Amino acid sequence: MxxxxxxxxxxxxxxxxxxxxxxxxxxxxxxxxxxxxxxxxxxxxxxxxxxxxxxxxxxxxxxxxxxxxxxxxxxxxxxxxxxxxxxxxxxxxxxxxxxxxxxxxxxxxxxxxxxxxxxxxxxxxxxxxxxxxxxxxxxxxxxxxxxxxxxxxxxxxxxxxxxxxxxxxxxxxxxxxxxxxxxxxxxxxxxxxxxxxxxxxxxxxxxxxxxxxxxxxxxxxxxxxxxxxxxxxxxxxxxxxxGVPSPVLPDDGPLVGDLADCTADFRDQFYGLAPFVREALPGGTPLVTTGLIDPAESRWGTTATRFARVRYDAPSVDLAALRADGSLARWADARLVPKLLVAGQGRVIEAVADEHGAWLPSVPVVSVVPRDSADLWRLLAVLLAPPVVAHAATRYLGTGLTPGSVKVSARQVAALPLPPSSGAAAWAEGAELARRAQHAGDADERAGLLVETGRVMTAAYGAGDDVLAWWAARVRRRTDESGAVAGSAPA
Known part of the structure; x- marks a missing residue:
């Protein structure tokens, strides 16, 4: 038999x-x-x-x-x-x-x-x-x-x-x-x-x-x-x-969505933008793909990327032509505001602040628009916080392209918990550190400030050192892997 x-x-x-x-x-x-x-x-x-x-x-x-x-x-x-x-x-x-x-x-x-x-x-x-x-x-x-x-x-x-x-x-x-x-x-x-x-x-x-x-x-x-x-x-x-730690975070407190509108774009925006994207257009509006987003850093203009199957060193949108066409004019105006841009998935939650509202997101980048501009850096600190990253990695495990990736949709970003009231002072400190990390003059300074941001935000959530160590190792690995041609694709 x-x-x-x-x-x-x-x-x-x-x-x-x-x-x-x-x-x-x-x-x-x-x-x-x-x-x-x-x-x-x-x-x-x-x-x-x-x-x-x-x-x-x-x-x-x-x-x-x-x-x-x-x-x-x-x-x-x-x-x-x-x-x-x-x-x-x-x-x-x-x-x-x-x-x-x-x-x-x-x-x-x-x-x-x-x-x-x-x-x-x-x-x-x-x-x-x-x-x-x-x-x-x-x-x-x-x-x-x-x-x-x-x-x-x-x-x-x-x-x-x-x-x-x-x-x-x-x-x-x-x-x-x-x-x-x-x-x-x-x-x-x-x-x-x-x-x-x-x-x-x-x-x-x-x-x-x-x-x-x-x-x-x-x-x-x-x-x-x-x-x-x-x-x-x-x-x-x-x-x-x-190997993902599972911190216990507040499940009945305020969420990112209480402070910001979280949105993602789809095929219409992806294909609608394609005719207006140029290489390094003088005066053009930077188009930020998901692969150009690192924690507290945009690699636009320093790392090559792909959009609509075309390689760009500095993809730029001809905004005047786009507005003249009309079909995406209202969408572009809604996106050209101070916001955070969040990559769809990565080894950690990868988010960067567009403090002047000067960038346009490419699908599947998530836009997080604070209702009060004073919350911009506070929200960046939340998205960089090791307990929040571990929470997302655990909650959405299995949905990414690889089991090690952290994948978040606009709805899931909105559902991420804010620090408890007991962590308010640490949160304020973390927001300032996140701002300094994004404005850092070189990679080593940024890396040090990122780790310090992570340490302070771990304390803000009352989580343990194991969560911080896990996150820091992933941040370092993400930084080591950056520099390849990054891609972008419609959702």
Whole structure:
């Protein structure tokens, strides 16, 4: 039987790799299967287990070896995979007939099968497949209702599994790391909180599935357990694996959005600007791309960048021509005010003050416009604050291009917490240090002032030295990496 399984999987590897990727199907390492089953399987003789996307039966066979063949149930859309899963199970116990196994392991969509049934454990590695490609996988629309438009298929399976698990039972399905914080996975995280609590958690800072670079995790959910896991704090579960500290910041105090309007631009502004961008136009308005933003520093004019697939040493907007055209005139006037510009993602939150309102942002730069210009440097100090950066890195872990990046949207910047009232004096000191850092005459002076800003703002939030050390190492690495051609792309 092992020979048949090996032959089938070799066939997939050699001849059907594209189909596997199109379907989002990747096979689970045995050690991860064991970890999941150790935490999910009950120890009762009459326990039942379901793998709703069972493939060739890796989870089913491992579960049957512990509980018996009659305990396991599975479904998959691939008839050949189901055939092999059935044969593997029958080889474990000759007293179980082929008909019995066929009733338990079926060719079906796991999102629609098993209606009216519940199981003591729902386990497995469902396909990873984004909304844009989901129709090719034949997944039912019914179980996507109420979920975000771009919810990954694996998270839809997690949501469905919550309705298939018995009270006190366990759901443990492999998920992409993005489930921790992706906006469209929010309803799934909320459903987990309504069902029970995450009692165990696995993740890796390296890909473990051959053929895909996707990082993964396994939230182990026990139905009815408490306290419920905060749907907005799943990133805390994974933070230790990525070396990110998790400071506890005020969750009921004032936010950046209470002092400023945070906005981001989109494709219309990106493509609308393109005809008006010139190289080093005398009297032109600097166009700042995300790659030109460092903490308390704009690299415009000193570092090359790309905009709309064109390389520029000093990209400038012909403002007179843009206003004459009219389509973006009102937008440009709204952006040419004192503000902070925040890069979409980086090793830390990278923000710089445009104190004279002289720059235009390129997509996906976030503009933070203080309602009172006196708050400009105070807000820069907040965005540079190590506890705030660690908070964002934890809360939105998994949404960046790399697990080490801190990605923030305009909405997320607005939701960042301000220091508590007890840190008011340190905050004022941090604001002045941030101003001095941006005005520093050379890189060494700026670096020293940045670290001092970080130290003072760590104190303003009442956080520990571990947060400061983590942030300082990332700031130094970001500074060492600066200087390459920076890019900009539409959101």
């Amino acid at each position: 092992a020979r048949a399984t090996d032959a089938y999987e070799q066939h997939l590897a050699d001849h059907e790799r594209d189909r596997r990727r199109a379907q989002g199907s990747f096979y689970t390492p045995p050690e991860l299967v064991g970890w999941i089953l150790d935490r999910a399987l009950p120890r009762t003789a009459d326990a039942t287990v379901l793998d709703p996307a069972c493939g060739t039966g890796h989870f089913l066979v491992a579960a049957a070896e512990r509980l018996g063949v009659r305990a396991v149930h599975g479904s998959d859309l691939d008839p050949e995979a189901v055939r092999i899963a059935r044969e593997r199970l029958q080889a474990l116990d000759a007293t179980v007939t082929a008909d019995e196994i066929a009733q338990r392991v079926v060719v079906a969509d796991g999102l629609t099968a098993w209606a009216g049934r519940t199981f003591d454990a729902v386990v497995g590695n469902p396909p990873f497949l984004g909304q844009l490609r989901r129709r090719s996988a034949g997944r039912s629309e019914e179980h996507r209702r109420g979920l975000g438009a771009y919810t990954d298929t694996s998270a839809v399976f997690l949501h469905r599994a919550l309705g298939l698990v018995a009270p006190g039972g366990v759901v443990a399905l492999v998920q992409p790391l993005s489930v921790l914080a992706a906006r469209d996975a929010g309803p799934v995280r909320a459903a987990v909180a309504a069902c029970g609590a995450i009692t165990d958690f696995w993740t890796s800072d390296r890909p473990v599935f051959e053929g895909t670079p996707v990082l993964t995790c396994v939230p182990v959910v026990r139905a009815g357990a408490g306290p419920a896991t905060d749907p907005d704090a799943w990133g805390r579960l994974a933070a230790p694996a990525f």
